[in-house]
Amino acid sequence: MGLDIRWPIGLMFSIIGALLLIHGVATGSDTEMLKRSLGMNVNLVWGLVLLVFGLLMLLSAKIAASAKKPKEK
Amino acid sequence: MTAIQLGTIDYAIMLIYVAFVIGIGWTLRRYMKTSSDFLTSGRSIPAWVTGLAFLSANLGALELVGMAASGAKYGIATSHFYWVGAIPAMIFLAVFMMPFYYGSKARSVPEYLKMRFDERVRCLNSLTFAIMTVFASGISMNALAKLLHQLLGWDYNLSLWICSAVVLAYVLKGGLTSAIYTEVLQFFMIVLGFAPVVYLGFKDVGGWTALTGKLSQVAHDPAALALNSKSFAPDAWTSAWKPLLGGPTNNPMGVDVFAMVFGLGFVLSFGYWCTNFLVVQRAMAAKNMSAARRTPLIAALPKMLFPALVILPGMLAVALASGGKDGYRLPPKIISEKTYAKAIPAIQEASLLRLGPDEALQQVNKAIGRKDSGDLKLKRDKIAAIITESTSQPLSKELIRSRLQDAVAGNDYDGVILSLVTKYCPSGLLGLALTALLASFMSGMAGNVTAFNTVWTYDLYQAYFARNKSDDHYLWMGRAITVVGILLSIACAYFARNYDNAMDVIQLVFGFVNAPLFATFLLGMFWARTTGTGAFLGLLGGTATSGIFHALTIASGNLPGAKGGYIALAHTFPSEMAQNFWLATFAFISCFVLTTGISLATRRTKTNEELKGLVYSMTPKIKDEGEMWLLRPAVLGVILLAACVVLNFIFW
Structure with missing residues (x-):
């Protein structure tokens, strides 16, 4: 099928990851909120994890696409 | 449970997710040219995608909400539903059964039954399956809408219709392919959305040693948390096999080891994973035989590790409630x-x-x-x-x-997972975890709907209503029935909401139908002598056996009636779970014996030539020597099985 699912997965997690990361930075000084997640800025950390995951997905889709092209045409 | 407040970022994450799943359906719409593209994906998908979809389709409401509930009620023994009740069957499907499903070119499991036996067996199987999937989907949607209502204060009707509309939007556009693709996205969403919650809970309890310590106190006096009225050995919540080997009175599940291994591990598990079209359909959509066979194996690896994500939260919740840490308690039953x-x-x-x-x-x-x-x-x-x-x-x-x-x-055990989400997640992560929850419900619903529309179009409509129509006609029917299927699911959701008890009875009857099913497939695939009449009557006999068994037995603590024992009381089981597992065992044996006996007494209707590709002894062995040895299904299967045994020993 024409769509490599890694593109949408990678894109979605990159966007969500970036959003969480920014939100984490913006609310980093809100101690009341941090108390809930055991004093850890979990939005920042997890946003970063999602962003890296998303980018890796995109990268692997890119590699697959460029490896496929010369073969097909 | 009091309603929690969502911030802008939480809604933003949900919307991004919805936009992406609909976008996937939209992108795929131009590939949907024939009914086979729409209903069976035209057999074109790589194995890692079908593998994750295989897992995700099964990851409905039951998995996230129900397994955390069981984790709280029974502790680590719940992982038997994975390590005993799933992995071996998934490996068996990959190594032994997939060659027939895929190789026969059947478009569905009922169609395989028609090729192997006759029209009667297919009709029985496709009808029960179609009705069952609609109800299953309705039950899950009802659970979702209820949760959203209790948790977020969202309107029940609105959440039900909006979630259904999203599923409809992407399934209608991109058919099975779009369901499978979004299931992969949902798989990652679920794992990445819940992992931080489990991590925070684990950290809060104080790690594994602290968890086992707390849970041994709980095991001594589970009544303090209204978990169980009895007192158990200290390891009842933290070891998988020891309490089970101590007999049904020594484990909170109230199950004996034979019922667990044979009833769940063999009859029920193989009956579900190897014959249920909902999951098998994902493997059938793979691009070639070896991808089809690798599908369940690729699914088996994450499945094996899932207890850490879905059962552990339940155990953490119990440990937190036991110490009364920060005033945490297990969510109480909701008052109507x-x-x-x-x-x-x-x-x-x-x-x-x-x-x-x-x-x-x-x-x-x-x-x-x-x-x-x-x-x-x-x-x-x-x-x-x-x-x-x-x-x-x-x-x-x-x-x-x-x-x-x-x-x-x-306790309202179904609320356990969400009580942890609301306890630990600040705005942001909260949106992510709730989106993961939405994703699990949507993947379950899409799975049911795509299996339903295929069985309806090919096994019921094409077989009995409109035999020789153009493919365009069936494509049209596939789309139309997708809409109908979703509307029926919604109707079932309302039914489930209003008639809780009727729903229990319906699910019970489905249990009767499912219990003997694996005997039919096992004999059909591995014994050429099995006849259509034998399979059909054996299946009916097995179902009747379940019904009679249920009418004669009961679980202790239940009153005779809908819960069983309404004819007479021949035996009282220590728990409903034990009653269930034994019921399946009896139904399987009865179906097996009846099918064998009747087959021997009736004439064969299919020649050896006709059974080629459908029965083990008539089919040339698949040559997978060409593949790298590590990727051969049998080798992979053995490795996974060994890993599963190791896990059982670690948590012995």
Whole structure:
């Protein structure tokens, strides 16, 4: 099928990851909120994890696409 | 549970997710040219995608919500549903059964049955399957809408229709392919959305040693948390096999080891994973035989590790509640509006009359009424406290409501996972976890709908209503039935909401139908002598056996009636789970014996030539020597099985 699912997965997690990361930075000084997640800025950390995951997905889709092209045409 | 507040970022994450799943359907729409593209993906998908979709389609409401609930109720023994009740069957499907499903070119499991046996067997299987998937999807949607209502205060109707509309939008556009692709996205969403919650809970409890310590206290006195009325050995919640080997009275599940290994591990598990079209369809959509066979194996690896994500939260919740850490308690059973309407005046009256604790409790219980309250138990001292406070100064209705909810002794196990989400997730992560929850429900619903539309179009409509129509006609029908299937699911959701008991009975009957199924497939695939008449009557006989077995037995603590034992009481099981596992065992054996006997007594209708590709002994062995040895299904299967055994030993 024409769509490599890694593109949408990678894109979605990159966007969500970036959003969480920014939100984490913006609310980093809100101690009341941090108390809930055991004093850890979990939005920042997890946003970063999602962003890296998303980018890796995109990268692997890119590699697959460029490896496929010369073969097909 | 009080409604929680969502921030802009939480809604943003949900919207991004919805936009992406609909976008995937939209992108795929131009590839949907034939009915086979729409209903069977035109057999074109790589193995890692079908593998993750295989897992995700099964990851409905049951998995996230139900497994955490069982984790709280039974502890680590719940992982038997994975390590005993799933992995071996998934490996068996990959190594032994997939060659026939895929190689026969059948478009569905019922169609395989028609090729192997005859029209009767297919008709029986496709009808029960079609009805079952619609109900399953409805039950899950009802659960979702209820949760969203309780948790976020969203309108029940609105959440039900919006979620269904999203699923409809992407399934209608991109068919099975779009369901499979979004299932992969949902798989990652679920894992990445819940992992931080589990991590935070784990850290809060204080790690594994602290967890086992807390849970051994719980095992000594589970009644303190209203988990169980008995007292167990300290390892009852933290080891998988030892309490089980101690017999049904020594483990909170109330199950013996034979029922667990044979009833769940063989009959029920193989019956589900190897014959249920919902999951098998994903493997059938793979691009070639070796991808089809690798599909269940790729799914088996994450499946094996899933207990850490879905069962552990339940155990963490129990450990947290046991220490009463930060005032955490297991979510109490939800009081219905009807009950509130009766209980609040009773409280007000009791406080006016200045009743003592016992009389007040009696008064409230009387007002609620036995029938409506179900097994709602109120704590005496909490009720007394409400009365005392209300006597000195009348409390508002709202306050009485929340205090009453707090006074409920029983647990709402289905709320366990969400209670952890709301405890630990700040705005942001909260949106992610809730999106993961939405994703799990949507993947379950899409899975059901795509299996339903294929079985309807190919096995019922094409077989019995419109035999020789153009492919365009079937493509049109596939789309139309997708809409109908979703509408039927919604209808079932309302039905489930209003008739809880009727739903239990329906699910029970499905259990009767499913229990003997694996015997039919096993004999059909591995014994050429099995005849259509043997399979058909054996299946009916097996189902009848389940019905009779249920009518004659009961689980201790239940009253004869819908829960069984309504004809006579031949045996009382220590728990419903044990009753279930034994029922399946009996149904399987009866179907096996009947099919064998009747097959020997009837004439074969299919020649050896016709059975080629359908039966083990008539089919040339698949040559996978060309593949790298590590990627061969049999080798992969053995490795996975070994890993599963190791896991069982670690948590022995």
